[in-house]
Amino acid sequence: MAIIDRAAASLVGVGDESQTLLQLLVDVADDLLAGVLGRAAPHLGMTIGVLVLVMTLLGSKQPGSPRTMN
Numbered sequence: 001m002a003i004i005d006r007a008a009a010s011l012v013g014v015g016d017e018s019q020t021l022l023q024l025l026v027d028v029a030d031d032l033l034a035g036v037l038g039r040a041a042p043h044l045g046m047t048i049g050v051l052v053l054v055m056t057l058l059g060s061k062q063p064g065s066p067r068t069m070n
Helices: 002-011 021-034
Strands: none
16 A cells, blocks of 8 residues: 555645545556556556456356356
8 A cells, every 4th residue: 555655645736636645545546456557656557357268158057167058
């Protein structure tokens, strides 16, 4: 959290920034999760991956179970 705190604090009063520190904390945390930190902390990033098994996408009733063809 210290990195998020520092990144948000660095944005307070920059240019025409009018958000409160709490609002900036939320924005920085959101940007971190989205992978777009930009000027706040360009050295940070995160990638989130979602794994969906093909059988689930094909309509299997149980995730990951083989689909029976009749």
